[in-house]
Amino acid sequence: MSDFVSPPALAESRQAIDRLRAAMRRTIKGKDEVIEQVLVCLVAGGHLLIEDLPGLGKTTLAYALARSTECLFSRVQFTSDLLPSDVTGVAIYDDRERSFVFKPGPVFANVVLADEINRATPKTQSALLEVMDRARVTVDGVAHAVGSPFMVFATQNPVDYEGTFPLPESQMDRFLMRLHMGYPLPADELEILRTARTGYDAIKVDAVVTKEEVLRLQALVAQVFVEDSVLDYILRIVTATRTEAEFKAGVSVRGGLALRTAAQARALVLGRDFVLPDDVSALAAATLTHRLAPARQTSDALEERRVVGATLKRILANVAQPS
Amino acid sequence: MKTDLGNYQTAASRRSHFRRPQLALDEMRQLKWLLGGMLILLSVWTVFYLDVDAWTLMGLTTLSVLAGLVWPAWPARLPRIFHTLAFPFIVMFFIGDLWLKGEMLPAMVRLDILLLLYRGISYRQRRDDLQVIVLGLFLIVVAGVLTVSLTFAVQILAFTGCALAFLLVITLTDSVEVKATAEAKKGLRGLITWNAPETGLPAWAERVDWRRLGRRLRAVADWRVLVLGGILFAGVVGVSALLFLAIPRFQMDNSLFLERFISKKARSGFNDTIKFGDVSEIQQDTSVALSVDVSDPKQVPAAPYWRMLVLDDYRDGGFRLSPRMSKEVFARERTGTALRGEARPKLGLQAQWTFYMESGVSRYLPLPGRFEQLRFREVQNFRPSAELGVVALRAEPATMTAYRVEGMDFAEALPDPIFAERWKSWSESAAGGRAEGLMQRRLELNAADRGALARVLAQIGVGKRPEEFSRAASAWLTSNHGYSLSPKIPGGAGDALVRWTASREAGHCELFSGAMVVLAREAGFAARVVIGFRGGSWNGYSNNFTVRNSDAHAWAEIWDAGRGAWLRADALAPAATAADAAAAGDGAIARRLDRSWTARFDSLRVFWYRRIVSFDARSQVETLQAVKAATETTGKRLRESLERAVAALKAWLAGPWDARRVAGLSGVIAGLVGAGWAMRNFRFWMRDFRWGRGGRKVDPVRREAGRLLARLREPLSDGARAAAGAAEEESVRLELERLRFGPQATWTQPEAVLRRARGALKTRRRERVSRS
Secondary structure (H helix, E strand, O other), rough: OOOOHHHHHHHHHHHHHHHHEEEEEEHHOOOHHHHHHHHHHHHHOOEEEEEOOOOOOOOHHHHHHHHHHHOOEEEEEEOOOHHHHHHHHHEEOOOOOOOOEEOOOOOOOEEEEEOOHHOHHHHHHHHHHHEEEEEEEEEEEEEEEEOOOOEEEEEEEOOOOOOOOOOOHHHHOOOOOEEOOOOOOOHHHHHHHHHHHHHHHHHHOOOOHHHHHHHHHHHHHHHOOOOHHHHHHHHHHHHHHHHHOOOEEOHHHHHHHHHHHHHHHHHHHHHOEEHHHHHHHHHHHHHHHHHOOOOOOOOHHHHHHHHHHHHHHHHHHHHOOOO | OEEEEEEEHHHHHHOOOOOOOOOOOHHHHHHHHHHHHHHHHHHHHHHHOOOOOOHHHHHHHHHHHHHHHHOOOHHHHHOOHHHHHHHHHHHHHHHHHHHHOOOOHHHHHHHHHHHHHHHHHOOOOHHHHHHHHHHHOOOOOOHHHOOOOOOHHHHHHHHHHHHHHHHHHHHHHHHHHHHHHHHHOOOOOOOOOOOOOOOOHHHHHOOOOOOHHHHHHHHHHHHHHHHHHHHHHHHHHHHHHHHHHHHOOOOOOOHHHHOOOOOOOOOOOOEEEOOOOOOOOOOOOOOOOEEEEOOOOHHHHHOOEEEEEOOEEEEEOOOOOEEEHHHHHHHOOEEEEEEEOOOOOOOOOOOOOEEEEEEOOEEEEEEEOOOOOEEEEEEEOOOOOEEOOEEOOOOOOOOEEEEEEEEOOOEEEOOOHHHHHHHHHHHHHHHHOOOOOOOOOOOOEEEEEEEEHHHHHHHHHHOOOOOHHHHHHHHHHHHHHOEEOOOOOOOOOOHHHHHHOOOOOOHHHHHHHHHHHHHHHHOOOOEEEEEEEEOOOOEEEOOEEEEEHHHHHHHHEEEEEOOOEEEOOOOOOOHHHHHOOOEEOOHHHOOOEOOOOHHHHHHHHHHHHHHHHHOOOOHHHHEEEHHHHHHHHHHHHHHHHHHHHHHHHHHHHHHHOEEEEEHHHHHHOOOOEEEHHHHHHHHHOOOOHHHHHHHHHHHHHHHHHHHHHHHOOOOOOOOOOOOOHHHHHHHHHHHHHHHHHHHHHHOHHHHHHHHHHHHHHHHHHHHHHHHO
């Protein structure tokens, strides 16, 4: 394998991503930036946490992505009585076989929507840990591989925290990015209102790329070139979060690696075989904010997110980009 | 440096693709605190050379401000009542100080330091910061006017630099705070840390890490701001220098003006007495005591003696200036700048001697001999003594004292017609049996001491002439006593000086001169001790004579009735030096030439005295004339050089053309073109050279591409581009991005890309010009 992305591979990846982008834009109106970041997350092989109010198109987004990529889609509604086996699957006794047979859970898909993940108990949440990290489930000592490609779309409501279990930091660290959907613009919302559909499963989306193409794109990401000064830029951002007094703790090494991978994926999504400092700064907020906690904890989660966001923004303003 | 406020960004920085790092508001406040503390310390340290009793306050301020810098949170621990009572206390302190000591200026200085102390330990608002600058400036100016020292020059430069930086930070912080107020009103709560009440702990003081701030300062340091700051500083200094040169000179009687406000105290300088019973070690102080400019260095003696004070009265084992002498011999105190001396005017050009006597040396002026005229730089209160050849100021000056002497007569013998008359009268009275006391002859010793002296005189062999006696006594003293700065006087009864004279113990100049005087008086001569300096060195950098405190000396003068003059008798003068004492010329200078590093620093001090302190109307005219002459000469030379070059070119062109000349011309043109090409490609060759040798790990192609990329990314302020230009720029930008951040293996013809980028920038400039 070449050290760098070869021109034919780059051209092929551009075509695939253009097709995918166009298909997504046809389905999700007025959210080009979010689509761009979802594509980055997909190409980087990461998982996505979407925080926003209900009814803004989170499920549709996941569904459209799955359908466009010829992937198997699965949705799990997380509740407080949801058991880990309800997610991962369970081994049940088969009378005919006279043995325990593993019945795969909903995670055995390519795109898994974990809806309102913070409503489940920590035990159930942590059941997702292994599968998100290693793309496999181990039951009774037997490892079962989930779909490939595999991507978790987790959602949570940032306003209604009654009766929820906030995700632990270790769990948050496993999400490559955290996104916000936000309300669509009036013109886009008007167009949504004109459509007849009401549910995501009514959407007709044709597959524009194959699963194999997605896997090839994911393999190419590692070959996207990152120049030393850009690596140094990433390092300086990460280090700045560690010395910043506003944060309880800085970004972990995994966080730095995630930022690098995300930047590589963005370069590929934008048709480049090398990373620009802009790729890093554009994704720093989405990749790092959910890994940071403010030093002064308050009861207002929104305020905490605002403080973290503002501080990270200041850090990005202060850390010089390589020129 | 730029500032930001939380997520606040200026519109310009939002547009700019490459953001520069910026200091946060709290960091600006920390920097302001640091600079304010430094300014306070710089100001209060003037007390080190200001003759004002404020050491305790200065020490307290220094400790408090340093503590405030190390732990910026500690001022918040002061109880609120401290701030409530501070102002009344300071006012009461000032009134009490004025009432108790009655000195206005020292009281104002102490008040100033007290205010600075308070400002140094309380969190300052903008007006308080400005107050710190004004208070500090007051101290610096007072110190400058009072001392006029080189230290002041260094301090005012440091203060100016620090104050400029402080003002810049104050202005930036203030502007950001104003914007913060506007933003806060829009509802950006939680992002802005506000000034806490004066006594509370502000947010910026909670977590101060000076090392981190230093790193941040290094990161945000923009060379353009540094250069601008340097230019601003140089501009302030330059404008001050121009004003100094240009404004009309006037005589400010500062000593009289300031002496009303400040009382000077004599410091350790020369004493009016020499006591032998409690002789202690002499400390070797090598600091400069006197700098002397001589208009004709060839007239400088090889070993000059700088007389300062004459001690005539020997009693109780010590020499002192007798009360009669101090009362009668010195004229009434005068106030003025000029003094006519006793030396007769000589034909021919007279050398001018300009003396710069450091503070703390003495109130007696060092003078090599009698003089025709003496002029002070400023009005002085002084008492001259024609008989002693001495001039005494009213008090030991707290600042450098400058005076110019003309018609110096530095002969070894000092004519004294007044004493000649008294000697004659005394001799006649003694012969007629009515001998009165003549202090220079008096020797009140007991019989045993006189017997001891007589025995010594018997060994010396008393000559009838003072020169003979001086030579013989000097030879005897130096053969019986060694020289030591740590003398030892043998114990026993009787006079201490006589005991030492009769012994073989080593001694210093005071003992030698004292012994010479008592022996001379016992032998029947009138004699006295003179104290001052001997020798010095010739500074090879500033071409002046430098006399140090370690050159302090004491010697004897013996009356020569025949010549009516006092003869110098210095037992410690080496034979060769004594012979050359009056000799002068290049040889004398060469022997005393000093080109050491100390001399280099001393020359700075002399420069300060010559060009700044003594810069009077005459110096001003001379300087301006010199500048004018230098400008004219330079212009004339340039014009002449240009004319010569044009004439040579014309002659060359008019000459016959042959193949050799054509070849030569072609060679020069080819060389120039080649040099241009080489310069253009120099960076690429250097790149290979550096990378090959493991030099700086910054690829010059990447660096150049980054530089051009940054310029291409600058937004156009004047609207849309021509479509073709914009397309070309976009294409070049993509190529540059590859050069800057892409894998090197995928580069294609980097030189061509860089050329295209430069071309695109030129096109952009041309379009801008054509539009404007």
